[in-house]
Amino acid sequence: MIEILKQNKKSWDIIAHHFNGKDALPSYGPFAQTEEELNLFDELANKKVLDIGCGSGHSLLYMSGKDAGELWGVDLSETQIKTAKETLKHLETHLYCAPMEKDIGLPKSYFDIVYSIYAIGWTTDLSSTFELIYSYLNPGGYFVFSWDHPLYAHLISQDGQIYLNGCYQNEGSTTYHKFKGEEAPVVIPKRKMSTYINELIKAGFIIDSVLESDVSVHFDSIKEEPSDRYYSLYKARKFPTTMIIKARKM
Numbered sequence: 017m018i019e020i021l022k023q024n025k026k027s028w029d030i031i032a033h034h035f036n037g038k039d040a041l042p043s044y045g046p047f048a049q050t051e052e053e054l055n056l057f058d059e060l061a062n063k064k065v066l067d068i069g070c071g072s073g074h075s076l077l078y079m080s081g082k083d084a085g086e087l088w089g090v091d092l093s094e095t096q097i098k099t100a101k102e103t104l105k106h107l108e109t110h111l112y113c114a115p116m117e118k119d120i121g122l123p124k125s126y127f128d129i130v131y132s133i134y135a136i137g138w139t140t141d142l143s144s145t146f147e148l149i150y151s152y153l154n155p156g157g158y159f160v161f162s163w164d165h166p167l168y169a170h171l172i173s174q175d176g177q178i179y180l181n182g183c184y185q186n187e188g189s190t191t192y193h194k195f196k197g198e199e200a201p202v203v204i205p206k207r208k209m210s211t212y213i214n215e216l217i218k219a220g221f222i223i224d225s226v227l228e229s230d231v232s233v234h235f236d237s238i239k240e241e242p243s244d245r246y247y248s249l250y251k252a253r254k255f256p257t258t259m260i261i262k263a264r265k266m
């Protein structure tokens with residue numbers, strides 16, 4: 017586990033620049049419905065928010081635009097944290113370079129909102145990560161996260177047909193020797209939809225909603241062509257790219 021984290025950290029430092037401002041709120045993910053369409057966050061003004069896998073800091077910038085009261089973020093990559101500090105340089109922030117699965121002493125029962133946009137699936141320990149997130153929240157606070165729909169990763173598009181690739185039933189991890197075309201090997205855990213839901217329940221959360229995102233209205237006027245790319249409008253119109261879950265601490 018520590019070896020995977022070390023490897024992913026090294027690789028994220030190399031590929032970070034590909035993700036500057038990408039996968040950030042109001043977007044929940046590739047072709048997915050946006051926060052403006054889904055309204056999953058209630059009032060944000062004066063709320064203390066914590067971003068798990070905050071990347072380049074653009075989701076926190078969105079939160080600041082909605083008058084969030086305190087901006088906190090954690091990310092594994094030094095490069096991402098450096099970029100986030102630059103993105104948020106005019107704001108007061110609390111940014112930490114650390115793995116989300118580790119207790120680094122962030123305040124407990126403190127945050128109104130914890131959220132994570134396209135980062136949670138990287139955790140090497142989902143149970144500890146959800147338990148920690150639960151502990152950071154104030155009673156009544158909530159957690160929103162988005163990630164690849166767990167079945168989406170198994171769907172490959174080939175010549176206008178979509179096929180099931182590999183085995184959805186087997187959890188584990190997949191090693192990609194290159195990422196974003198760079199010599200940056202990463203290990204991405206592979207989990208079923210039910211695992212995410214059951215781990216939330218085990219951590220004590222009450223689930224408010226589970227969304228298998230539609231395509232955003234922003235793409236309404238775009239006619240898709242059959243495409244064999246991993247993320248394509250063609251594939252996204254047939255199957256959700258993104259799952260989004262909102263869960264609450266009572």
Ligand SMILES: C[S@@+](CC[C@H](N)C(=O)[O-])C[C@H]1O[C@@H](n2cnc3c(N)ncnc32)[C@H](O)[C@@H]1O
Pocket residue numbers: 021024028035037038039040041068069070071072073074075076090091092093096114115116117132133134135138139140
């Ligand atoms: C697609 S980016 C997220 C973008 C970000 N949510 C935003 O709003 O700009 C995924 C992020 O997860 C981070 N990450 C990967 N593994 C992690 C881990 N174990 N703990 C914390 N962050 C991690 C990466 O460094 C990367 O910045």
